Amino acid sequence: MTPATLALGSPCAAALFAGDTALFALVDGTIHRRAGTDRSNRAHSALLAAAPTADRDGLLTSGEDGRVCRTDGSGEPMELAAVPRKWIGCVASSRRGSVAFAAGRSVWLRDTSGSLGELQHSRSVSGIAFSPDGLRIAVARYGGVTIHSVVGDAPPLELEWKGIYAGLAFSPDGRFLLAFMQEELLHGWRLEDARHFRMTGYSVRIKDWAWGTGGRWLATSGAASAMVWRFDGADGPMGTTALEIAAPRGDVLVTAVACRPGREELAIGYADGALMAASIDDAEERLIRPAGGGAVTSIAWHDSGSRLAFGSERGDCGVLDVVQ
Numbered sequence: 235m236t237p238a239t240l241a242l243g244s245p246c247a248a249a250l251f252a253g254d255t256a257l258f259a260l261v262d263g264t265i266h267r268r269a270g271t272d273r274s275n276r277a278h279s280a281l282l283a284a285a286p287t288a289d290r291d292g293l294l295t296s297g298e299d300g301r302v303c304r305t306d307g308s309g310e311p312m313e314l315a316a317v318p319r320k321w322i323g324c325v326a327s328s329r330r331g332s333v334a335f336a337a338g339r340s341v342w343l344r345d346t347s348g349s350l351g352e353l354q355h356s357r358s359v360s361g362i363a364f365s366p367d368g369l370r371i372a373v374a375r376y377g378g379v380t381i382h383s384v385v386g387d388a389p390p391l392e393l394e395w396k397g398i399y400a401g402l403a404f405s406p407d408g409r410f411l412l413a414f415m416q417e418e419l420l421h422g423w424r425l426e427d428a429r430h431f432r433m434t435g436y437s438v439r440i441k442d443w444a445w446g447t448g449g450r451w452l453a454t455s456g457a458a459s460a461m462v463w464r465f466d467g468a469d470g471p472m473g474t475t476a477l478e479i480a481a482p483r484g485d486v487l488v489t490a491v492a493c494r495p496g497r498e499e500l501a502i503g504y505a506d507g508a509l510m511a512a513s514i515d516d517a518e519e520r521l522i523r524p525a526g527g528g529a530v531t532s533i534a535w536h537d538s539g540s541r542l543a544f545g546s547e548r549g550d551c552g553v554l555d556v557v558q
Contacts, residue, residue: 246545255307267309277311296322328368374399406449458482503530
């Protein structure tokens, strides 16, 4: 059964589950909690970044007020750090409990004790990501990526490639680093030998991505179908083309993707507000929410794989029961 959609009045930057509770981070700085009793709390004067915590038990946010907050299933934002007069445009966390955030040319690292360290870069930072083991942090800036060791004093690794970067992601096994560009492509490196590669075939810039079961594949938005790349070979996606999952729906583009836990299946969100479920293996697909309500901006599965949270650019948000 599809519950009534919440009209929250501001674009949704992130929809996710913190444990069993659905959280929606809105661009106006509000965090909305949907559980037995709905609740909204203001975390920021205006939101600039939102991401699930690495332990998948909360939401990490930052804003124009210089604050970095964590919100758990209670729906109550807790301030982790604040840098006055800074717009914090990137946030990330590690499985070791560290948190990173960036403004301008600086990246701050907050350890589990609450201590802050600062890393300076030659250009403005546009993306950050922790390695799966939490021992490294990758920092994107114009023209390349710098990978720092979080522990120890090893010199940073510089990966150069001209262009403007919009986001970073390590593969779950730590072998590859992917840069999501402002252009319609991804640029990647195999870290063992710094061999670089491009992943193309997109209509627009990629704004959403998700890793599949065991990190064997990566699903992305940015085309008329969900684009899925295999990562289970020694060379990952190098020399391959993407699988196109779900038949194109005219000129409507995919805007959000989420990989269903325990299955070779995707949830796919579209620019017209529709939501589709599609199998990776046999291309079976089914509509789980009709079009309407604005472009889907974020979707996330509950760990059980039976519920799906979604949000849109119009602020329409909700939770779907998906039983098949």
